[in-house]
Amino acid sequence: xxxxxxxxxxxxxxxxxxxxxxxxxxxxxxxxxxxxxxxxxxxxxxxxxxxxxxxxxxxxxxxxxxxxxxxxxxxxxxxxxxxxxxxxxxxxxxxxxxxxxxxxxxxxxxxxxxxxxxxxxxxxxxxxxxxxxxxxxxxxxxxxxxxxxxxxxxxxxxxxxxxxxxxxxxxxxxxxxxxxxxxxxxxxxxxxxxxxxxxxxxxxxxxxxxxxxxxxxxxxxxxxxxxxxxxxxxxxxxxxxxxxxxxxxxxxxxxxxxxxxxxxxxxxxxxxxxxxxxxxxxxxxxxxxxxxxxxxxxxxxxxxxxxxxxxxxxxxxxxxxxxxxx
Amino acid sequence: xxxxxxxxxxxxxxxxxxxxxxxxxxxxxxxxxxxxxxxxxxxxxxxxxxxxxxxxxxxxxxxxxxxxxxxxxxxxxxxxxxxxxxxxxxxxxxxxxxxxxxxxxxxxxxxxxxxxxxxxxxxxxxxxxxxxxxxxxxxxxxxxxxxxxxxxxxxxxxxxxxxxxxxxxxxxxxxxxxxxxxxxxxxxxxxxxxxxxxxxxxxxxxxxxxxxxxxxxxxxxxxxxxxxxxxxxxxxxxxxxxxxxxxxxxxxxxxxxxxxxxxxxxxxxxxxxxxxxxxxxxxxxxxxxxxxx
Numbered sequence: 136x137x138x139x140x141x142x143x144x145x146x147x148x149x150x151x152x153x154x155x156x157x158x159x160x161x162x163x164x165x166x167x168x169x170x171x172x173x174x175x176x177x178x179x180x181x182x183x184x185x186x187x188x189x190x191x192x193x194x195x196x197x198x199x200x201x202x203x204x205x206x207x208x209x210x211x212x213x214x215x216x217x218x219x220x221x222x223x224x225x226x227x228x229x230x231x232x233x234x235x236x237x238x239x240x241x242x243x244x245x246x247x248x249x250x251x252x253x254x255x256x257x258x259x260x261x262x263x264x265x266x267x268x269x270x271x272x273x274x275x276x277x278x279x280x281x282x283x284x285x286x287x288x289x290x291x292x293x294x295x296x297x298x299x300x301x302x303x304x305x306x307x308x309x310x311x312x313x314x315x316x317x318x319x320x321x322x323x324x325x326x327x328x329x330x331x332x333x334x335x336x337x338x339x340x341x342x343x344x345x346x347x348x349x350x351x352x353x354x355x356x357x358x359x360x361x362x363x364x365x366x367x368x369x370x371x372x373x374x375x376x377x378x379x380x381x382x383x384x385x386x387x388x389x390x391x392x393x394x395x396x397x398x399x400x401x402x403x404x405x406x407x408x409x410x411x412x413x414x415x416x417x418x419x420x421x422x423x424x425x426x427x428x429x430x431x432x433x434x435x436x437x438x439x440x441x442x443x444x445x446x447x448x449x450x451x452x453x454x455x456x457x458x459x460x461x
Numbered sequence: 462x463x464x465x466x467x468x469x470x471x472x473x474x475x476x477x478x479x480x481x482x483x484x485x486x487x488x489x490x491x492x493x494x495x496x497x498x499x500x501x502x503x504x505x506x507x508x509x510x511x512x513x514x515x516x517x518x519x520x521x522x523x524x525x526x527x528x529x530x531x532x533x534x535x536x537x538x539x540x541x542x543x544x545x546x547x548x549x550x551x552x553x554x555x556x557x558x559x560x561x562x563x564x565x566x567x568x569x570x571x572x573x574x575x576x577x578x579x580x581x582x583x584x585x586x587x588x589x590x591x592x593x594x595x596x597x598x599x600x601x602x603x604x605x606x607x608x609x610x611x612x613x614x615x616x617x618x619x620x621x622x623x624x625x626x627x628x629x630x631x632x633x634x635x636x637x638x639x640x641x642x643x644x645x646x647x648x649x650x651x652x653x654x655x656x657x658x659x660x661x662x663x664x665x666x667x668x669x670x671x672x673x674x675x676x677x678x679x680x681x682x683x684x685x686x687x688x689x690x691x692x693x694x695x696x697x698x699x700x701x702x703x704x705x706x707x708x709x710x711x712x713x714x715x716x717x718x719x720x721x722x723x724x725x726x727x728x729x730x731x732x733x734x735x736x737x738x739x740x741x742x743x744x745x746x747x748x749x750x751x752x753x754x
Contacts, residue, residue: 138565143551158540168551173544177562182550199543219549403741407571417571420741448565456571 139177148441151430165189205231222266286332299329344370378435387425674749697726
């Protein structure tokens with residue numbers, strides 16, 4: 136396949152997200168400006184100007200009209216997707232790390248980093264239909280986990296919130312009371328910070344990637360460990376294919392660590408694994424730096440990867456990808 | 462009586478005989494029609510149009526495009542509307558020629574996993590011999606034999622590089638054997654005196670070669686001389702390539718030198734390959750000696 140290279144960001148990429156129909160791709164990077172691209176040919180549609188710090192995460196509503204972004208400038212901003220205007224800004228006492236719209240887009244779950252004595256929190260905010268009615272009140276605030284919470288997402292039917300972070304434990308919280316319902320097992324779970332989490336389309340299972348060089352597949356309801364995919368490098372980004380039984384995992388080391396003796400350091404590829412058999416299907420090379428973000432198009436026919444090198448690479452699969460046999 | 466009536470089409474065209482002298486110039490306002498030579502087997506489409514430019518001159522514009530079908534997409538109505546959204550933010554002043562979005566020049570494949578160390582050469586299939594299904598493909602760089610042993614275990618380790626990798630190399634062992642006949646290997650013959658190379662011109666040409674020396678840095682670990690030769694020979698004849706190898710680990714130290722025969726080729730190589738992405742690292746290519754001007 137011939138990947139389409141999009142160099143709109145000056146700094147490393149942090150997150151990629153497709154809208155529900157798969158025609159728009161949103162990219163967040165450390166350069167303060169989330170960008171929206173057309174997902175078929177990679178043409179840039181626009182940028183959202185207003186943040187003053189690295190943008191860590193974003194999510195787009197079901198009808199592709201609202202965009203929410205979380206940034207290190209201690210704010211979470213709500214945007215109009217089409218025009219790029221900022222509709223609202225939630226302000227916090229510490230950098231915001233992860234954002235996720237609930238099913239129905241009425242609520243958004245936000246995590247904030249531990250900062251200056253404040254512990255990390257998970258907060259739920261209500262999103263009003265009309266931006267003029269928007270308030271900053273939190274519907275729910277959860278404090279507790281040690282360390283940074285790298286990702287928090289809604290569980291099935293918005294009944295639960297699933298969080299994962301630096302303490303390498305996955306926690307499931309009740310979304311109405313804030314009570315801790317389940318924790319992942321310490322022995323079989325990740326051993327180092329969990330950097331990324333991706334839900335499957337029907338939210339029945341999810342994939343987490345960790346700096347302990349593995350990615351693990353979990354069942355959402357029981358939090359049982361289903362599968363483990365071994366990598367040879369710390370994992371920064373994971374994605375599950377909505378169409379086939381594939382998962383893709385990307386990672387790499389920071390430039391600071393490149394002098395380690397690992398022979399294959401420097402060849403940054405996104406690795407495809409068979410979701411059920413756990414075998415490696417193959418790798419897609421090309422990034423000149425560690426891969427920080429991965430996303431599958433909802434139709435499963437293309438995927439994009441964002442790297443430390445500031446490039447977004449958009450790949451449309453060749454016909455023979457769909458007939459890979461293990 | 463069959464009257465053959467040939468239907469004379471009422472042509473609306475002007476008959477030049479009826480035109481007056483002065484009106485002949487009026488025809489200039491008519492432009493020849495646009496001609497589209499449809500996509501041929503390579504997908505190349507040529508459109509020839511005519512238009513008037515700002516000074517009123519008739520201009521012929523030929524546009525050659527390659528039409529490539531990326532694939533069919535079922536697009537929802539909303540998605541189609543979104544396609545027509547106006548650009549905003551930093552994209553407002555974007556013209557079509559902006560270089561933000563580019564299709565990669567390289568074809569990237571989903572590479573199936575291989576056992577570590579095998580080389581993905583397309584010529585692997587030749588001379589394979591009987592290989593058991595499932596056996597790992599072992600390629601030895603020194604003797605070029607496949608399926609037998611790795612490079613470090615090569616029984617012919619101390620042989621010079623296989624002769625076909627180099628065009629001219631007056632100092633190889635092969636050339637040494639063509640020493641002045643009868644020397645019987647006991648007498649040492651300096652390289653410049655060995656047969657097979659230019660005698661008087663050797664030292665001067667080698668010195669000039671060193672001025673055509675190009676340093677290449679940021680090489681990947683498994684880059685070797687043949688890789689550099691293949692990369693640089695397109696610019697012209699190469700007299701020598703060298704890749705610095707760490708003896709302990711066998712990996713490239715990340716840099717090497719290429720000596721061109723002609724200076725202009727070296728210059729072109731520098732201009733073209735500096736910043737070129739090779740094996741996932743961005744090469745730095747420059748003059749080896751301080752810029753000789």
